[in-house]
Amino acid sequence: MRRFLRPGHDPVRERLKRDLFQFNKTVEHGFPHQPSALGYSPFLRLMAIGTRSGAIKLYGAPGVEFMGLHEENNTVMQIHFIPDQCQLVTLLDDNSLHLWSLKQHSGASELQEERRFTLKGPPGSPPSATQVTAVLPHSSRELLYLGTESGSVFVVELPSLRPLEERAVAAEAVLQRVPEDYCNRRSCELVEALREHPKNPNQILIGYSRGLIVLWDLQNSQVTHHFLGSQQLENLYWQRDGSKFISCHYDGSYTQWPVSNDNRQPEPLENVVPYGPFPCKAISKIYWQTTKNGLPYIIFQGGMPRASYGDRHSISVIHGSQQTAFDFTSRVIDFFIIFSSEPTAEFDDPSAMVVLAEEELVVIDLKSAGWPAVHPPYLASLHCSAITCSHHVSNIPLKLWERIISAGSKQNIHYSTMPWPIDGGTNLAPDPPQRDLLLTGHEDGTVRFWDASGVCLHLLYKLSTVRVFLTDADPNDNMNTLGEDEWPPLRKVGTFDPYSDDPRLGIQKIYLCKYSGYLAVAGTAGQVLVMELNDEDAEHVVDHAEADLLQDQEGYRWKGHEKLKTRDGPVRFEAGFQPFVLVQCQPPAVVTSLALHSEWKLVAFGTSHGFGLFDHQQKRLVFVKCTLHPSDQLALEGPLSRVKSLKKSLRQSFRRIRRSRVSSRKRRGAGGNTSEASPDCSAQRSRSASLSWGRGRGDVSDLQNVSFPLKVQEANAKFDQDALQEMELAPVQRKIEARSAEDSFTGFVRTLYFADTFLRDSSRHCPSLWAGTNGGTVYAFCLRVPPAERRMDEPVRAEQAKEIQLMHRAPVVGILVLDGRSTPLPEPLEVAHDLSKSPDMQGSHQLLVVSEEQLKVFTLPKVSSKLKLKLTALEGCRVRKVTVANFGSCKTSDYSENDLAVLTNLGDIQIISLPFLKLQIRYPCIRKEDVSGIASCVFTKYGQGFYLISPSEFERFSLSTKWLVEPQCIVDVPELTSNNHVNNRSGVENAARKS
C-alpha cells in the first residue's frame, strides 16, 4: 500500500532515470566452472570450451569472446568446428547434437544455436546403437560422421543435420573382410575415433575400441585397409602426409601404422610403451607433428606408470632427446596443438600446446627453448587459492598503474614472450574509459591485482603476505626442483593450488589508496598489514604493534586460533607492495572491517571484539574501543572462527556435491528445485545471529538465546537435542523474536569510516572515525591529527564524541557523511589530487547510517533523525552490500548524480537516491539461494559490479547506461575460404577419378 503511494510519477525524473540506469550482465571473467570439452578451429583461430552446465564459450584474440548456452543445461561432451566455417557442432551427454553459428549482426558477431538433432536408430534398436562416441566433421563441410557405441558410423548432412541412411557404415560391412580368427576374438565394439585422411578426403580411418582400425573408402563404401590392433584403442592421429598414422592404447602404448596401397593389412611399424616396462595408464590422445628438421614432436596425454605416477595429470612432449611430462594441477579435460594449418605447408611445425585442465588453462610455448608457459590474457584461474574477499578501485592514476604493472612484470619473467597464439576475431570494443583494479584476497594470504578495465580480466601483480610470518610450509619445498635424471621427467605447470598452508593467512579485508599507493590488508588471525609501494626489492624489518581490544574485560579465555608467528629480523621483499607495519589484534579474531586514511596516515580495524586506530606514520596505536557485550561469551571465547570454518567447509563440500550433481550455473530462469536449494537455505539461515533454535543444526550463533553463559559443549549438546526434536516436529520453522542487546556478536564491528565533518559543533569540523556494529550501534570518535609540519612530533588524539544506538538493533553495514550539498565526502587525497571538488563545509552535514534493515539520515552535529527508508519491514529484504556510485547520463555528458547501490539478501539490486532515499529502480541480479554469490558482490564507484558465479568466475554487471564493459567483436571469415573450398573440391574429384 505504501509503495502504491510512493512517487515515481514525475515524468521528468522518469526520463532521467532511463538515461541514468540500465541493468546488464555484461561478461563473465575468469575460468569456466567445470569445463567438460574443448575445441579449436585453426581456420578461425578460435578456441571453444564447453561446461558441465551446458555453456559454450568461444575465445580468440584478447577481447574476442562469445558465449552460448544449451537450453538443456546438459554437459557438453565434445565440440567440433566445421572446417573452414563459422560453425561448430556440440555433442551433449543426452546424445543431442547442436549446430552453432557465428552470425554477423549490426557490425558484431553473435553466437547462435541453429539446429539440434538427436540420432535415431531403426525401430527396436537399443539406445546404445545411436549413442554417439565420435564425431568427424568432414572437410567437404557437407557431412558429419558419427561413430556410435554399436560400432556403426552414421552420416548426417550439414547444415540441415538430416541423416543420410544410405551412407552409414555398418559394423557388419567393416567386418566382412577381417580375418576369421581376429573377428572371432573381438567384435567391433564402439567407435573410438574417426579421422579423415589428410590428403584424400574420400578416406576415413575408423578406430574401434577393441583395437581394430579400418580405412574406409567413402566413394565405394568399402574397407580398403585393415589394421589389426591387439590393444584396446584410445585414439588415432594421422601424419601430415597421410603415409602413416599413429594409434594410442589403453595399456599406455602407441603404435605407428604404415598406409600404402601395397599392403591392405599391414603390420605395425613400431609399438612403444613410453613409460614402460611396468604397467602404465592409458594414453588417451596423441599427436604426431612433423618439423622441418625431421625430428617429430610426439605429444600424448597420460601413459604414466600406473603404480607410482598413476595419479598424475600429465601430457608428455617428446622431441628428439627432449622429453618433458607436464604435470598439471588438475585433471586434463582435453588439449590441442597449434600448428601450421596452411594446406600448402609441408610440415606441421607446432608452435604451442593448449591444455584445458579442470581448473585452469595452460598454454606451452613449443618453439622457445625449455618450453615455457604462455601467460594467458584471459581465462585466469581466479580461484588458484580460494577467494576470500575482493576490493575494487576505479580510475587508477596512470603512475600507480605503471608501477603495479612493472612490479608484476618482474614476477612474470619465467613466462614465454610468445604472442598469444589464439588470436582469431577482431575486438571492436572501444578502449576502456579508465583503468580499474580489482583486488582479490585469497585463502593462502595472497592479494591478486587484476586489470578489470576491460573484457579480459588480466592478472597484473600478485602480492603475498606470507613472508611476514613464520609458517609450517618450508619455502624450499619446491616441487619443480627435480634432478636431471628423474624419470619420468615431470614438470609442474599451472598455478592452481587450492591447499592453503595455514588458514590464518587468509585475507579478509583490503583497502588501497590509489593516490598514495598505501595498501592495508587484514586477515583471519587479526593481522593488519600496512604496505607501501616500492619499485625495488628491499630488505627491512616490519614494525610490529599489538592492539588489545579487550582491555577492560577480565577473565576471558580466547579459545580461537593463535596469532601468526612473525619472522624476526629483516625480511626480503620483492618489488611491489612491501609491508612496513603489522598491527596484531588481540584476541587474534578475524578482522571484520578496515579503513585507511592515507592523508591522515591512519588505519582503523575492527574485529568481533572491538576496533582500534593506528597511526602508521608514528607507528603508534592511538586508541582501542571494546564493543563486546560483557555477557557475550561466545564472541569472547571466539568459537565463531572455528565453528564457522567447519561450517563453511561443510557448506562448501555440500555445494561441491551439489554442483557435481546438478550444475548450478545457468539455472537463473529454471528456478532450482528444492533439494538443491536446501543447503543454500541452511547457509542463509546462519546469516542472522538473532534467530534461533528452530533454524537448523550446526549454527552456533543460535545459542544466543541462552541468557546465562553456558559451556559451549553443553550448549551444543542441548542444541543438537533441541534441533533434533524440532526436526521431528516441524522441519523448517523460524523463531520470531526482537533483537536484544544480549544477543551474541552484537559487538562485531561491521564498518569503519573516516570523515572530516562537524561532529561536536557546527562551527568547527574535525577528522572523525565512525564505527558500526552488528548490534546497531554507531560510535563516532573525534580525532586530532597534528598538522603536517608537526606530524611526527605530536601524537594523534581521539576522543569518543557520540554513540548512536539504533533501536531496531540491526547490523550497521554502511556509514557515510554527506556534505552541505548533500554530496558524499570525497576520498582521502582526492581533493589534493584535483580529482574532486572540495566538500562543502559551509552547509550542514548529514550522516547516513545503513543498517541491514533500513537506511536513515541524521543531521549533524546534533544527531536528529531526518529521513529513513525501511527495507526489511516493508519488503522482507535485508541489505547485504551498499556503495555510493556515480551515475552519468548517456544523453548529456554534463549530468551525473550520486546514488546508493544496494544489494539485498534476495539478490536484488536497488538504486536509492541521495540524499532523499527514494527508491529509483530495482533489478533482480543474483539468485537468492546463491549466498556465496551475494556475499562476494563488489560494486565499483561508477555503477558496475562483480560477483562470483562459481569459485572461479566473476560475473560483471552494469547498472549504468554510460559505463558498460562488454565484449564487442567480429569474426570475419578469412579470404582463404573460397580457395580452400575449391582445393578441397578438386581433392575430392581427384580422388574420385583415381578410384
Add this chain to the structure above:
Amino acid sequence: EFRRFSLERSKPGKFEEFYGLLQHVHKIPNVDVLVGYTDIHGDLLPINNDDNYHKAVSTANPLLRIFIQRKEDADYSAFGTDTMTRKKNVLANVLRPDNHRKKPHIVISMPQDFRPVSSIIDVDILPETHRRVRLYKYGTDKPLGFYIRDGSSVRVTPQGLEKVPGIFISRLVPGGLAQSTGLLAVNDEVLEVNGIEVSGKSLDQVTDMMIANSRNLIITVRPANQRNNVVRNSRTSGSSGQSTESSLPSSTPNIVTNFLQGEEESDEEDIIIEDSGEPQQIPKAVRSSESLESLSQMELLHESTQNGFLPSSETNLNHSAGSISMEYEEHHPDHKSLEDGTIITL
C-alpha cells in the same frame, strides 16, 4: 459475613461513596478491599470505578450480588472465572502474577489504565474470518515467543479450490507474549505483517519482516479455529472483550489502518549518547506535521516501562497514541506529497 442493603437505582452516586458505604456497612473503615459483583452471565466482575459501578447497578435484577475481599489475600483469579471467551486473555492482561507482588496496589480499572500488551484491531474492516493482532513488544521483557513455518492453504478461486503456499504459526513459546495474549494459535495462517501481504514471500522474508517490525508487530491471521472469532454485534455486550480495543466504541470505528501508527512509532527510539554523557532519545528533525512531534514525545516513555505497568500520567499519553495516529492518517496525503516533491527543508 453477609450484609443486605438497598441503593437508589436511578441515582447510584459515585464509586467512592459506594466504597465508603461498604466499609461503613461492614465496619471495616481502614481495610482495603476489592469489590466484585456477579453479572447476568454469572461472571464475577470487578467494581472499582464509576463506570463499572454504574454498569453493575444497572444490571441488578433486582438484586445485585456484591463480593468483597480483603485486598491482601484477594484471589484475583476468581474474577471472570466463568467467562466463556477470552478468559485467559483477561487474566493475562489484568492479572500478572509476577507483577502484583511487587505492586500490590492494582486496581481493576478502565482499559486505558493498562499498558496494552496486545489488541485486536480493524475488526470492522476485515473479513470475519481474519483477525488482525497487534503485539506491543516495547517495555516488556517477555519474548514475542512464536515460530512460523511454511505450509499450504486452500483458496477459493474461479477455477475452484486451489492449494497455495502460505505461512503459518508453528509454535507458541509458553509464557511468551504471543501465547499469553491468546489471540494467536498454532496453525493460524499469517496473511499480513504490518499491512504488507506475505503471499509470494518466502519464510525467511516473512521472518525478517516480523523481526524488523518486532517492536510493534501487527499480524493479520486467519485463525485455525474459526469458532473464537469476534462476533461483531456482540461487541458492546461488555463482558467479553474488555481488554481489547475492538470493544471500545470510541476508538474502533475511526481507525482505518492502525498499523501505520506503529510504523512511525517504533523509529524515534534510537538513542544518542553525546560525549559519553547520558543516553537520550534521538529527536526527530523538525517536520511539517505537528502530530509527529507529539508522537515522538510519546516515545519517551517506552524506556521507563520496564516492569510492564506505567504510572498513570503516562498511560494517557499512550492511549493518545491511537488518536494521534488517526490524526496522522488524515495528514498523511499532504505529508506524503511534501516528501515526494523533494522539497524537504531542514
